[in-house]
Amino acid sequence: MTRRRHIFSAVLTGAVLGLATLGTAVADEIAVSGSGGVVAEVNEKYFFPAFTEDTGWTIKQVGAEAKRMAEIEAMVRAGNTVWDVSEISASDYPLAVKKGLLEPIDYALVDPDNKLPEMARKEFGVVAASYSTVLVQRLDKNPDGKKMESWADFWDVETFPGPRSLRGRPEYNLEFALLAEGVAKEDLYKILSTKEGVERAFAKLDEIKEHIPVWWTSGAQSVQLLSDGEVFYSTTYNGRVGKLQESGIPAEIIWNGGALHVSHVSIVKGSKHIEKAHDYIRIRTTRPDLELEYLKVLPYPNFAPGLFDQLDEAQAKQMPTYPANAEMQFSANEEFWADNIDWINERWNEWLLE
C-alpha cells in the first residue's frame, strides 16, 4: 500500500511539475507539437535552426502522437493555448476544423509570392507532408516468377497463398476492397456514400477475412510483422518501407491502388504568437533547400516550389507524389471518413467479432 502511494505521489509530483513547466511561457519561443522519433530529429536539425536564423526566436518541440487532438481540445477549451503550431494529420484535419481548434492561415504571411499549389493551401493548415497507405509484398515469399501488382492480387489467395495483414480500422480498407472488385478509383467515394456501397465493401472483405491472422494497430507493428515473416503481404505507410529494405528484407511497395494522404501544419486556436507561428509554417512548407535534407531521411514530401526539380530521379521515384506513383493511387477522402467513421467503425468492429 505504502509503495503504491509512493509511486502515486511521485507520478503526481511529476505531473504537477510538468504542468508548471507547460504554464511558463518563455519569451521569444514558440512551441511546436509534432511526431516524435525521426520526424522530431529532422525538424530539430533543419527547420528549427532556419527559423531561429530568420526570426531570432527559438522553438520548443513537444512530442505528441496518439493524444494530440485530445490535448489540443483541452487547451483550447481551457483558454490556455500552450502549443503555437501543431502537426495535424490527414484524418485529424476535418475534425479539428469542425471543432474550431485551429486558427485560419494568412497566406500573405506564409506564401506572399503565391508559389504554393492550390492543393497545398488549406484554410486552416498548410500541407507539410504527403504520404501513402500502400500494399507491401515480401518478394522472397512470392511463388516463383510471380509478383503482386494490384488489390485483386492481394485478394487472390490461390495464386498468392500466405498470411496477410491490414490495419484494424475501416479507413481505406473499404476502398481497397472495392478496388479489388474492379471499381474505378474515381467511383470509390460515390459508392461508399451509400449504405449498400459500404456493405458491398464488407462483403468483399469477407472473402479475405480468414487469411488475415492479425490486424495491425500501428505503423511500427505493420513493418514488424513483415520483417518477422509473420505475414507476407501488408499495408503500411510508404515511409516505413525504406527501413525494412535497409535491414535486408526484400520488400517492395505496390503503388497501384495506394491511398494518398496529406498532413498539415496548423496554428492552434488561441496561440499567443500567431505571427511567429506563420513564420515557422512558411519555413516548414516553402523552403525546398530544407525539404531536400528532410527527404533524405523521410520520403514524405511537401509542396515546396521547385522541390522535385532538385531531386535526383532515383530518389524522386521513392516519393508518393512522384507523378508515376501518384497516378496509380487515389486521394483518400478524409472528409468522407470524418463524417462517417463513427457508424462505419461500429459496423467494422461488429464485423471483426463475427
Added chain:
Amino acid sequence: MLAFIRRTWLLWPAIGLLLVFFLVPSLDLIQASVMNPDFTLEHFERIADRKVYLAVFWRTLQVSLIVAFLAALVGYPIAYFINLQPRKTQFLLIFLIFIPLWMSVLIRSYAWMIVLGRDGIINTALLGLGLTEEPVRLLFTSGAVYFAMLQILLPVQIVTAYSAMTEIDMDLMRAARVLGARPWQALRRVFIPLSLDGTITGAIIVFMLSMGFFITPALVGGRQDMMLANLIEFQVERLNWSFASALAILLLLGTVLTVIVIRRLGNLITRRIA
C-alpha cells in the same frame, strides 16, 4: 471537535488529494456521460442498441476473470515457496520478480511475439523435431492473450500474496503439528485460510488491471480479442468525450461490481475451509 481534528489531521492531505485528483474527475466523467448538453441517456441507449459494446464488455470481463484466476493459481505456490526461504533469499527472489515489472508492457508483449510467432522459438523447435509440417498458429489467438497478460501481471499477484504470507506467524503451523495435525492438514486448516485473503486481494488487483488492458491483446491477439479500452481509446481519439465517458462508466461499474462479488465469495470460501 478539536479532538477529532487532532486525531485525523494526518489524513487530510491524502483526502484532499483524492478529492481533487480522483473524486472530482470521476464525477466529471459521470456528468459527461449523461449530459449533451441537457440530461440524456442517449449514450447508454447506444451501448445497449449496438451489440458490439456489450459483446466486447463481456469479453473483457471474461478475459480479466480468467487472467485473475490463473494468476492466483500460479502465483500462490510461488509466493508460498518464497515465503519458506531464508530472509536473504526471499529478498533476492522478490527482486527477481520485480525486474520484469520495470520493463515496458510493449516490450514484454513483443517478446511474446518472438516466442509464439511463425518463425518463433516454439515453432522452430516443433518444425525441427518434425512434430509439425507447417508452423502452428500460436500467436494472434486468445490463448496468446491469456498467456501474455498472465506473464505481465503475475509479479503483481506474487508480491501481494507473498506480503500477506509474511504476516502469518509460522509458529501456528508448528502448533498445529504439535497438536497432531499432519503437514497437509496444517497447511490446509491453518496456513491457507490465513493467506487466502492476501491472494484474493492480489487477484482483485490483477483483475482490475486486466479490465483496462488494451496494448497486449491488440498485439498478440486475434481480430476478436478486442477489449473495452480499445473502444474507449477510439472515442477519445475522435473527441467523443460523452460517449467515451459512458463506456468508461460501463467499465467502472462492471469492475466495481465484480470486485465486490469476488470479495464476498472469497470471504465465504475462507470461512468454509477454516
